[in-house]
Each structure stands twice: as structure tokens, then as C-alpha cells.
Amino acid sequence: MLSQEFMSLERRLKQRSDSKCEFCASEENLKVYEVPKSPKGDLEANILICNNCFGQIENPETRDANHWRCLNDSMWSTEPPVQIMAWRMLQRMRSEGWPQGLLDMMYLDEEMMDWAKAEGDGVDKTNELVHRDSNGVILQAGDNVVLIKDLKVKGSSMVAKQGTAVRRISLDHENETYIEGRVDGQQIVIITEYVKKI
Incomplete structure (x- = not known):
């Protein structure tokens, strides 16, 4: 059984997003996704996304960079958890070339940037094994x-x-x-x- 609290969170996320994926605007198979390492809870730590976006976040080998061109729009969301995950996904796909232009346009204040980098995205990896x-x-x-x-x-x-x-x-x-x-x-x-x- 889903808890009342979760049901209410899902309902409020659907209200906030107009029952659409907060990344690609799909209306199919929506689910609540808790943004990792969030300093806050509830609505400020969660986003509503479709199964396609969720699968590609969880399994990088299934990622289709062209699908994520939807971040052109969703990165301008006024919702902090959407902004954070948009920034992280753009960082994860920087090698594609085009995400860098979007990253250059994005602005996150210091507190938001700390949260965005908490998963290790955007961190200098010069000493990482190749x-x-x-x-x-x-x-x-x-x-x-x-x-x-x-x-x-x-x-x-x-x-x-x-x-x-x-x-x-x-x-x-x-x-x-x-x-x-x-x-x-x-x-x-x-x-x-x-x-x-x-």
C-alpha cells in the first residue's frame, strides 16, 4: 500500500507539473523521483518524471543524448529539484558537445551549486582512472x-x-x-x- 504521505506528494507534483514529466513533458507512465543528496524534503526534493527519463538516469548505458535535448526547455524551470537534475544530466553528457552551451547559460546560486555537485557531477576528474x-x-x-x-x-x-x-x-x-x-x-x-x- 502506498502511504497517504506519498499519495499526497504525487498529487502535488502532478499539480505542479500539470501531470507531465518535468523533463520531457511526456504524460505517460509518470513516477515520483527523489533527487539524490537533497538538503530539503517533500516537494523541494522530488520531481515527476516519465519511465523513459527515469530509466536513462538510472542506467547510463541506455542514455539517448537526443532525448535529453528536452533540457533546452526544462532547465529554465523555476523548481530547484528540476534545475538540479537538469544541470546534472547536462554534466553527464558534456562529451556530446551541445550540453556545454546550455550549461554556460545556466545559473545556480552557491547553495544550489553545492547540492548539484553533491553527486560528483561537474567535479574535476583529472585524477580519475582512464x-x-x-x-x-x-x-x-x-x-x-x-x-x-x-x-x-x-x-x-x-x-x-x-x-x-x-x-x-x-x-x-x-x-x-x-x-x-x-x-x-x-x-x-x-x-x-x-x-x-x-
Whole structure:
């Protein structure tokens, strides 16, 4: 059972947003999303978003940058939690190029900026580990790679064959030469110099 408090929050969010996603204005499959690390509660910590936006926030590998062009409009919302998440999403997609122009136009006061950066977005990542494949191409979580040589899998008799595609890799956050992925249904650690991004 949904609590009365949640029901009332959802009702008030629908009233505030005219029953539309506060990012893309979709009217389908709306849900309450609590903006992480909010210093406040209730309406000031929550937004109403559609399943599509929610899925792309939660799973970066499913993110479609073109969908987020809706932030052209929603970043001007007068609601702080909408502004914060718009800023965070633009930061997460800066490598696309176009979000930088929108970020340059956005203004958040000091308190809002502290909240916006509380999740680590917009923080200087110069010391962050960078994983590169055999050709020096940067690898990111969710990428697909192919093995460029046969690899004996430690602790088993399995050999991962050259040419095997490894889909949706994850990165080792302590060692830039290691990634992980599934080969023949088994999760294995792979050295980055033996893979090529596809």
C-alpha cells in the first residue's frame, strides 16, 4: 500500500507539473523521483518524471543524448529539484558537445551549486582512472569490446577465444588495465590491452 504521505506528494507534483514529466513533458507512465543528496524534503526534493527519463538516469548505458535535448526547455524551470537534475544530466553528457552551451547559460546560486555537485557531477576528474583498449581508445562502462587474442581464464579450463564479443563491460575502479565482462555466461576479468572497442 502506498502511504497517504506519498499519495499526497504525487498529487502535488502532478499539480505542479500539470501531470507531465518535468523533463520531457511526456504524460505517460509518470513516477515520483527523489533527487539524490537533497538538503530539503517533500516537494523541494522530488520531481515527476516519465519511465523513459527515469530509466536513462538510472542506467547510463541506455542514455539517448537526443532525448535529453528536452533540457533546452526544462532547465529554465523555476523548481530547484528540476534545475538540479537538469544541470546534472547536462554534466553527464558534456562529451556530446551541445550540453556545454546550455550549461554556460545556466545559473545556480552557491547553495544550489553545492547540492548539484553533491553527486560528483561537474567535479574535476583529472585524477580519475582512464581505461583504454589495445588501440588507445577510451573504454567506458557499458561499451562492447572484442578479444584480440585467445585468453586462458584463471581458475578454470576455459579459454576465451580471439574474436569473442564481450558486451556491456564494467570497469575496475582501482586498476585502469582491468575490465570485466561476460564470456560464455561467465563473468571474467580481462586485461584492456587484449581487447578492441567495437
